[in-house]
Amino acid sequence: MSDERDATAIVWFRRDLRVHDQPIFDAAAARARRSLAVFVLDPRLLEPSGKARRTFLYRSLRDLDESLGGRLLVVKGDPAEAIPKLAGAVGAGSVHVAADFGPYGRERDEAVEKALDGVELVRTGSPYAVAPGRITKSDGSPYKVYTPFSRAWTQHGWRAPAETDASTVDWMDPGEKDGGPRAVKVPDDESPDADLPAAGEQAARDQWAAFVDEHLDDYDDLRNRPDRPATSRMSVYLKYGVVHPRTLLADVGGSGTGPTSYRNEICFRDFYAAVLWFFPRSARENFDTKFDRITLDSGKSADEKFRAWQEGRTGFPAIDAAMRQLRGEAWMHNRMRMAVASFLVKDLHLPWWWGARHFMELLVDGDLASNQHGWQWAAGTGTDAAPYFRVFNPVTQGERFDPQGDYVRRWVPELADVDGKKVHQPWKLGEPPSDYPAPIVDHKTERQEALARFNAL
Numbered sequence: 119m120s121d122e123r124d125a126t127a128i129v130w131f132r133r134d135l136r137v138h139d140q141p142i143f144d145a146a147a148a149r150a151r152r153s154l155a156v157f158v159l160d161p162r163l164l165e166p167s168g169k170a171r172r173t174f175l176y177r178s179l180r181d182l183d184e185s186l187g188g189r190l191l192v193v194k195g196d197p198a199e200a201i202p203k204l205a206g207a208v209g210a211g212s213v214h215v216a217a218d219f220g221p222y223g224r225e226r227d228e229a230v231e232k233a234l235d236g237v238e239l240v241r242t243g244s245p246y247a248v249a250p251g252r253i254t255k256s257d258g259s260p261y262k263v264y265t266p267f268s269r270a271w272t273q274h275g276w277r278a279p280a281e282t283d284a285s286t287v288d289w290m291d292p293g294e295k296d297g298g299p300r301a302v303k304v305p306d307d308e309s310p311d312a313d314l315p316a317a318g319e320q321a322a323r324d325q326w327a328a329f330v331d332e333h334l335d336d337y338d339d340l341r342n343r344p345d346r347p348a349t350s351r352m353s354v355y356l357k358y359g360v361v362h363p364r365t366l367l368a369d370v371g372g373s374g375t376g377p378t379s380y381r382n383e384i385c386f387r388d389f390y391a392a393v394l395w396f397f398p399r400s401a402r403e404n405f406d407t408k409f410d411r412i413t414l415d416s417g418k419s420a421d422e423k424f425r426a427w428q429e430g431r432t433g434f435p436a437i438d439a440a441m442r443q444l445r446g447e448a449w450m451h452n453r454m455r456m457a458v459a460s461f462l463v464k465d466l467h468l469p470w471w472w473g474a475r476h477f478m479e480l481l482v483d484g485d486l487a488s489n490q491h492g493w494q495w496a497a498g499t500g501t502d503a504a505p506y507f508r509v510f511n512p513v514t515q516g517e518r519f520d521p522q523g524d525y526v527r528r529w530v531p532e533l534a535d536v537d538g539k540k541v542h543q544p545w546k547l548g549e550p551p552s553d554y555p556a557p558i559v560d561h562k563t564e565r566q567e568a569l570a571r572f573n574a575l
């Protein structure tokens with residue numbers, strides 16, 4: 119029987135740096151006898167990424183290259199030029215990708231599709247359990263509230279993982295290409311100060327297996343505790359598609375509170391991606407435009423307060439611990455992301471997008487949809503946000519979720535000798551540590567100020 123497939127295809131990796139559960143491999147193998155594996159270092163994505171994310175990306179690319187037997191071609195430049203030239207250089211009949219739903223990714227893919235001029239761009243799957251745009255109300259309009267979205271999401275369901283590995287595709291040696299953009303080496307690590315998680319598919323799977331074994335059942339009870347290793351730490355692997363959410367969901371069976379709560383969080387990720395798909399302006403502007411009129415601080419004193427927040431010198435131990443965790447690990451616990459965001463917006467009266475930008479610069483899991491909407495949630499400006507008048511108390515957040523003060527002592531060495539929960543209010547100690555700052559604001563006063571500004575809208 120003759121093989122009617124094309125001679126070659128391109129598999130273009132983007133946010134799916136893995137070989138397992140990879141539906142684009144099946145699509146490429148069905149279409150062509152051999153495929154060229156490609157990653158394009160795109161300056162428009164690399165520049166705003168920050169050192170931690172770039173370093174993690176480079177490490178993930180090295181791991182992927184190893185899984186592919188050294189046959190990952192890395193090139194640099196604008197994908198709308200590089201991909202069509204590569205398709206020409208190997209005579210590809212199709213280019214296979216997982217669909218990208220972010221504002222830049224979608225524009226880029228349309229430009230690539232146009233420039234491919236007849237070579238088909240085949241989109242198979244997405245980085246989400248359910249692709250953005252698929253879940254709508256019965257009249258076709260988007261959900262703006264999480265709970266009904268999550269009900270529809272659960273009812274819709276998701277596919278089982280695709281059974282692929284590196285051998286699903288017959289990989290072409292990049293040395294065989296005839297012309298086109300030249301191969302570049304994966305850049306060296308940028309030596310970020312942060313202690314990053316191990317990169318690569320095996321590391322992701324090991325971390326996941328340990329979480330399922332040790333923490334999944336207690337996830338609902340302990341997920342708000344920054345002092346415990348109780349969450350999955352999958353966000354960075356999901357960000358780069360080192361693991362697919364479908365793979366995780368397949369393991370999270372059952373109706374116990376732990377598994378149910380975990381599925382809800384994966385659903386939040388899909389929800390925010392869907393909001394960004396339907397309302398791309400929400401990445402940059404208040405979703406609720408009423409807040410365009412709220413009074414925000416600016417000037418020298420605002421800049422100084424912002425710097426104190428960034429550097430973990432606000433004098434509120436839980437806030438400072440979290441901001442230092444962000445620098446130390448390029449990651450922050452979810453409860454503390456909410457607390458520091460509320461503090462920036464409602465205690466310091468600064469724009470949420472200042473904080474969101476700082477997060478995107480430092481977070482190794484920095485993701486436009488989850489980050490911007492997480493910020494808008496905390497600021498009260500988002501789709502389904504915490505009401506603006508609900509202001510987190512930075513001291514009680516610490517006392518409640520870090521009850522023995524271990525989290526603070528881990529990240530704020532100036533307070534390492536203060537016992538128990540007293541660490542959350544060092545100003546009440548007989549002799550407060552002289553090298554730790556006094557609170558930069560009075561929470562009660564600033565809470566009233568935030569409410570007054572809100573009521574003036």
Ligand SMILES: Cc1cc2nc3c(=O)[nH]c(=O)nc-3n(C[C@H](O)[C@H](O)[C@H](O)COP(=O)(O)OP(=O)(O)OC[C@H]3O[C@@H](n4cnc5c(N)ncnc54)[C@H](O)[C@@H]3O)c2cc1C
Pocket residue numbers: 341349350351352353354356357383384386387390450451452453455456459477481483484485486488489490492493496
């Ligand atoms: C202000 C703010 C900014 C945030 N910025 C980001 C970001 O840039 N990138 C990012 O991945 N998450 C972000 N989040 C969501 C959440 O804090 C992280 O996903 C979570 O802390 C990652 O740790 P984990 O993998 O151990 O989470 P787990 O508790 O183990 O959760 C499992 C997975 O569910 C998803 N998830 C959990 N909570 C949320 C949530 N609130 N929104 C969307 N997805 C969620 C993540 O993919 C996570 O990996 C932000 C939240 C807030 C409040």
